[in-house]
Structure formats: C-alpha cells, structure tokens
Amino acid sequence: MKRILFFVHYNKYNKIAAHVLQTLQSIKHLYDRVVFVSNSPVSHEYKNKLDGLQDKIILRENKGFDFGAWKDALLSENAQELFSYDNITLMNDTGFGPLFPIDGLYKAAEESGVDFWGLTLQQEGLVDIPLLNLREKYPAHIQSYFMSFNKNVVSSDAFVNFWKNVQYETRVENVILKYETQLTHILADAGFKYVAMFNSVSMYETGITTLVKLGVPFIKVKEFKSCGNVRAVKKYTKYPVSLICDYFSQAYPVFAAFFFRDKPYLLFAFKRISKFAYHKYVNRKGKLKIKILKIPVYSKNIKQ
Secondary structure, three states: OOEEEEEEEOOOOOOOOOHHHHOOOOHHHOOEEEEEEEEEOOOOOHHOOOOOOOOOOEOOOOHHHHHHHHHHHHHHHHHHHOOOEEEEEEEEOOOEEEOOHHHHHHHHHHHHHOEEEEEEEOOOOEEHHHHEEEEEEEEOOOOOOOOEEEEEHOOOOOHHHHHHOOOOOHHHHHHHHHHHHHHHHHHHHHHOOOOEEOOOOOOOOOOOOHHHHHOOEEHHHHHHHHHHHOOHHHHOOOOOOOOHHHHHHHHHHHHHEEEEEEOOHHHHHHHOOOOOOOEEOOOOEEEEEEEEEEEEEEEEOOOO
C-alpha cells in the first residue's frame, strides 16, 4: 500500500515539542511520504530536528486552523500524484502517542473493505455556547485528529469539493460545526463506507484509564488537562511518560506542578515562574497551605 501522511502542527511558543517528534519517529515507517504542515513559525533549530521525519515542510499562517492547513497541503500536491496513493491520512499534533503501534489498525482497515476510517467516533450532540449565541446540533462523526481515506474517496467529487469549499474560519467553533462534524456524513451520503476503530469510544466522554485499556493509540492533550492521569499510561503502555510531564512543565508550569507533583517537575515549574499570586494560611488541622492561583500545590504539617 502506498500511503501519504499530512501532519498538522501548531505551537504557540513556536517550538516543536519532544512528544511531537516522537510521534513522527514512531509512525513514519507507515508512509511513503510525510508532509509536515506548521500553523506556527519553525526555527532552523527545530527544522533540523525534523530531518528524516518528513519529506516536505509547509510553513503557513494559522488561517482556518487544522482544516485550513489540510486544505492548503492537499492543494499543494500535484493532483495526479495525490490520486496515485492508495491511502492518505490527515492527522494533527493534539494527542500524545502512539501509546501502542498503529500498524495493525491500517491492516484491519484495509482488510475490512471500508473506504475511510478513524480512531474514535463522536456521537451526535448539541453545541451550546450562549456567549456566541450558538446552539446547533451536529451529527455523529469521526474525530478529526486522525482520519484516513482510500484513493477512491480522495479522487471523488464529494471529497474534492469538500476541500475546495473549506473557508479560512477565524473561530474554531465554526471549523468544528462546518467541517469536522460534517465530513463524515458528507462522504457517507456519497456512498462511502466508514468505521471508527474504537467505535464505542468518544475521546471527550471516556476516562484516560479506559481509553488506555481499550488500546486507543492517541489520547488528546486536553484530556490530560482535565485530570492529569498519567498513571494509566505508565502502567499499561511503554510510552515515555516523561514526554507528557515535560510538555506540561514547559507549557503550563503551575498546572504541571499541581497535577504531576513529582519533585523534579515541581521545582522546575516554580523556577519558570517569575511572579505569581499566592495565599498562605494554616488550616484547622494545623497544616500550612499555600494556594497559587487558587490551586493548592504545596502542603506540610506545622508543629504546634
């Protein structure tokens, strides 16, 4: 099978995190060509780190978020060459992984006879954002952090027209409602069969431990923001948990100190903060409490 990967990256600090490099290192062997698309600047230092992990780098302004990036990347390729691939995969860097090898997932998809597939399925639901005066239903759809399409889909009018009509939205909510939630049913309505490999799992409604036990290979970064549960990853996988801790220690030092609590990361986090607000007091049990931004990160007994 001849495959191509379009991998979208964004980092507000204009870096490429170590876990992103590890992802590419772990999956590159599956693809004949890897196109790395960055929605943020990449310095020569980080470009050098990408050597051997990609075949083409596209640097662009963050217009239209991931779907805008995928559109530009797809259009940058020669159409006939693109149609020659047996499979194209669209992926972004919003997850940690792979926690498990994904080679078998490609084999299973190819043997199943489906036309396109993904990892997890978001069931139909309702977007309700009062501040934006937005209340709208969305259909069940493959979650867009990982989507894979066979050549019969890629060369179809439904697929081509979808990407031609993608606009560079300025609100991520519009990208989700117009594109992420619509692509699956647009292709299904065109007669293509699809499957989510973990069909009963929604990334946003399932705990990290359950996701890991089910073998889901990528877990969204924002899920760790919700609970900081790295124990399951450490217990059930061979994924280097240090990549998760390092990422949060650098990107969200106070958060990392609260959730990971390992002494090296705690000290590293505090060293990175030049100014912060805190509240120090002794509680009724005689314990000294220090709250940083209302987050308790330190506690010790006070001798009476």
